[in-house]
């Protein structure tokens with residue numbers, strides 16, 4: 515097992531706000547309200563053919579930002595401003611509650627109390643989930659898998675930490691998650707693991723890029739703080755394949771226009 519980092523005692527070197535998308539937070543989730551209606555379900559967003567990313571904005575008027583937004587995610591990260599960002603102030607001190615395959619991704623829901631502090635604002639970790647292959651690219655490079663740690667503040671602001679995966683050693687937390695694969699769709703399964711496991715999902719260096727973006731899934735809401743960690747962590751080739759199989763498709767939204775956004779590092 516990899517070395518565990520005690521975030522409460524180490525000055526973390528990276529603050530990444532990565533905003534991805536996910537449904538559990540205080541973000542309007544247009545599809546959940548009618549998820550059990552077969553008629554509406556036929557128009558549910560997805561990743562292929564007539565419900566794929568190019569069509570999201572036409573599936574539901576609430577998804578208009580997916581085509582109209584000017585700060586959409588994911589992007590190809592090319593740093594534009596070196597300002598020596600403050601260390602990331604992560605305190606993942608609790609652990610997880612459950613996991614679910616929601617039809618778009620595999621998501622681990624958290625117990626309350628895992629926090630990220632940015633500029634005096636506390637964000638609570640709500641869940642993390644996976645994309646295979648990665649959504650964001652770093653200097654033109656794609657990764658075989660990316661995890662998004664979705665945080666929300668008390669007033670509903672979002673911050674996402676993105677962690678890239680490369681092929682290598684097994685990740686112990688993924689092993690724990692995968693014991694329950696295949697998951698029945700949309701059925702939350704109890705999955706409790708400790709903060710030590712949770713922290714194996716972060717690299718030893720927390721250096722990061724920071725920029726403003728959006729959810730990468732409908733409704734593509736903006737004003738999401740993205741924190742993309744520079745250093746990838748490893749998962750075995752088999753684990754990455756198992757995650758892709760469980761998700762059942764490539765679930766990466768295509769790269770969006772940067773529109774001269776400032777990418778800080």
Ligand SMILES: [Zn+2]
Pocket residue numbers: 534535536643644645662730
């Ligand atoms: Zn995501």
